[in-house]
Amino acid sequence: MKELLEVLAQALVDKPEEVNVSVVEGERSVILQLHVAPEDVGKVIGKQGRIAKALRTVVKAAAVKEGKKAIVEIID
Amino acid sequence: MNRVIETEGASTEEAIEKALKDIGESRKDVGIEILSENEGETGVKVKLAIRDRRASRGVDFLRDVLREMKIEAAVNPTEEEDHTLINIEGEGLGPLIGRRGQTLDALQFLLNTVANKGAFHRKHIILDVEKYRVRKKKSLEELARKMMEKATATGKAVTLRPMTAYERKIIHTIAHDYPDTETMSDGEEPYRRVTIYPKREKVK
Numbered sequence: 233m234k235e236l237l238e239v240l241a242q243a244l245v246d247k248p249e250e251v252n253v254s255v256v257e258g259e260r261s262v263i264l265q266l267h268v269a270p271e272d273v274g275k276v277i278g279k280q281g282r283i284a285k286a287l288r289t290v291v292k293a294a295a296v297k298e299g300k301k302a303i304v305e306i307i308d
Numbered sequence: 309m310n311r312v313i314e315t316e317g318a319s320t321e322e323a324i325e326k327a328l329k330d331i332g333e334s335r336k337d338v339g340i341e342i343l344s345e346n347e348g349e350t351g352v353k354v355k356l357a358i359r360d361r362r363a364s365r366g367v368d369f370l371r372d373v374l375r376e377m378k379i380e381a382a383v384n385p386t387e388e389e390d391h392t393l394i395n396i397e398g399e400g401l402g403p404l405i406g407r408r409g410q411t412l413d414a415l416q417f418l419l420n421t422v423a424n425k426g427a428f429h430r431k432h433i434i435l436d437v438e439k440y441r442v443r444k445k446k447s448l449e450e451l452a453r454k455m456m457e458k459a460t461a462t463g464k465a466v467t468l469r470p471m472t473a474y475e476r477k478i479i480h481t482i483a484h485d486y487p488d489t490e491t492m493s494d495g496e497e498p499y500r501r502v503t504i505y506p507k508r509e510k511v512k
Contacts, residue, residue: 236376243369243422283421289414293403294377 245272261301323354334428366423391432452482
């Protein structure tokens with residue numbers, strides 16, 4: 233899931249080398265904290281949060297496959 | 309996503325410019341390979357292979373995403389009139405579609421954002437999984453017809469469930485076959501819904 237979020241975020245931003253995902257593992261849920269370059273924050277949030285919402289939907293779908301609940305946090 | 313074009317110009321460069329103009333593309337969005345050049349009396353005849361960078365960027369992105377989702381599937385792009393259609397085929401692709409196609413819609417949105425990043429002209433990409441969208445369109449059309457008939461028969465307006473813009477368009481299109489009804493969308497996204505009005509009732 234970490235790698236999935238990295239791939240998604242790297243494709244969206246201008247500075248892929250600054251994409252970093254840290255994972256806080258819980259029993260049934262995983263918190264994925266997405267860090268990007270300050271000027272790229274808008275690129276992973278999008279107009280009215282549309283990109284952030286789509287990112288969450290896709291990551292959640294992958295998490296369900298692994299029987300987990302994923303929470304994506306965008307750190308700015 | 310790839311096409312071969314034959315063109316002519318005073319020079320190779322001019323021939324390429326002309327070809328791009330004819331297909332309405334910018335040099336920024338396509339890769340060009342010269343397959344052959346023949347100099348004649350009137351100019352140069354050039355055969356070009358033109359590759360759509362946006363579509364290939366999209367396909368690469370999808371392959372990366374599928375790999376990370378541990379899904380083995382084939383990614384097949386085809387060029388349609390005004391968009392690129394990418395169909396994903398394989399087994400166990402349910403999670404890729406999600407409830408009412410939510411995951412598929414999210415992935416399509418990300419795919420379009422990534423593919424058109426920095427593009428001069430945007431190119432719309434429609435993503436499908438195992439022809440899910442085709443099947444869904446059929447069932448939506450059936451639903452629309454049934455509800456149009458209901459509205460006409462009962463003389464009462466029928467409101468459908470909230471739908472995406474694409475789904476609503478399918479309903480509005482079917483309405484053209486039913487001159488006794490009118491359709492209108494109401495509400496804010498993502499709860500916008502279509503109501504079918506029998507024409508008589510609406511007038512009063």
